Amino acid sequence: MTDRCAWCGTDPLYVAYHDTEWGVPEHDPRALWEKLVLDGFQAGLSWITILRKRDAFREEFDGFDPERVARWDAARIDRALQNPGIIRHRGKIESAVKGARLFLDIEARDGFAPFLWSFVGGQPIQNRFAGMADVPTATPESTAMSKALKKRGFNFCGPVIVYAFMQATGMVNDHVTTCHRHAPLSRPQAAG
Template identity: 80%
Template sequence: MTQRCAWCGTDPLYVAYHDHEWGVPEHDPRALWEKLVLDGFQAGLSWITILRKRDDFRRVFDGFDPARVARWGEAEVARALADPGIIRHRGKIEAAVRGARIYLQIEETQGFAPFLWDFVGGSPRLNRWDSPAQVPARTPESQAMARALKQRGFNFCGPVIAYAFMQATGMVNDHLTCCHRHPDRHPDRRDAGPGAVPPSAA
């Protein structure tokens, strides 16, 4: 029987997300921005709720093309607010538009991916947790990321959301050691990347 992290349960959509996306290092800046926006919409909700609506979010937000979303005005915001396929929260929608503009500034000056990956030293952190109780909700790195994002003007990106983002995008690998996706169970294909180090060595 395949062992997985318990949080994904048995929902096929959640299991597929766990098996193929969560914890896999993501370096594409557009994909990172999309995940950051979706994590912002998750605030106060469960991730499976967002995951079930992800295709609609992509449709409404122009494929999460930051250059297109950055040009949104009140008409586009109103259109999004009227679409039942997404979470219709004006503050979060407006934060996504503002975030697109900030993304473009960061991408032009230093690169959005390097900006985010710098909080883990540029390489994935491989953790070795034996139980869910050991997995932190926030870390000094996620606190630093949240602080930097807010200073830049992003919203809905506190340290807990920032850590969930880091887990999802493979900046940290928090698959439990019993999970079939933990790199120690596949030493020939360490998904955490060649630079992955345990916290004690970081």
Template identity: 75%
Template sequence: MNERCPWCGTDPLYVAYHDNEWGVPERDPRALWEKLVLDGFQAGLSWITILRKRDAFRAEFDGFDPERVARWDEKRREKALANPGIIRHRGKIEATIRGARLFLEIEEGEGFSPYIWSFTGGDAIQNRPETPADVPTATDASTAMSKSLKKRGFNFCGPVITYAFMQACGLVNDHLTSCPRHQPVRAMSVGG
């Protein structure tokens, strides 16, 4: 019985996200930063809400170009706060600007992708969940990532958010073993 992970339901946008993006190992630093930002905006909301607004977020946040976002001034912040196409939360917008600056610092040093992947030893964690109840909401690795990000100055990155980020970016394969995406995602990982 090959059934998709039940969390994506039947919404075509959610199904496409599940089938094409969720769990695929991501190594591009800017794509990782974008996803971390979007997961932070998700705090208190459902992922489908963010997914429906993702194009508007990309347009508003200069294509998630950290060099541009890091230079935002008050006028640019206010423009974002006035955009009904995104989540207009001042704290999350401020966190994104600060996060862009922090991303650039990390990228200049050890590199953002190696930093993020260091929490899994550089390789994807291959779980074998059989039911949704087998999938955790946070782990020791997501807690360590959360603490490290917060220590560096990031916000909206608690252990549950960082675990969702890890799942989405393929640091963890949490597709159910019965899901047709479990094995292909596993095969994409280093050491599969």
């Protein structure tokens, strides 16, 4: 039996996500924006709920193409609200559209990935937590990123949501030390 972080349990979808995606450093700006949007939709819900709906989200949100989503109008938002495959929360959908426009601005000025990775000095923070009880829900880095995102106009990006985003995108390695993914992701420039 492979040792894993306890949070993923035994659900095959969750285990696959843990084993192949969670904690792997992500530098693709579109993929980072998608994850930030999905973490915003997670607010008040469990990640497995979002993970089960991720394909429907990708389809509804035009493959998370920020240029396309930035052009959504009220009618397009209303259409998304009719899709039972996603979380139908007007505020979160409107936030995603606004976030697409903000993404395009940051991408043009600074680059979205360099902007986000600057909060960890451009390299994953390598934590060495023995158990999930040791893992924080927010850090000074997630608080700083949250404030910077909010200052630029993003919503649904508090320090806890942002820390979950940082964990998922490999900005921090929060696989516990007994997890089979910790060591491979501890190597410099870990790609998985």
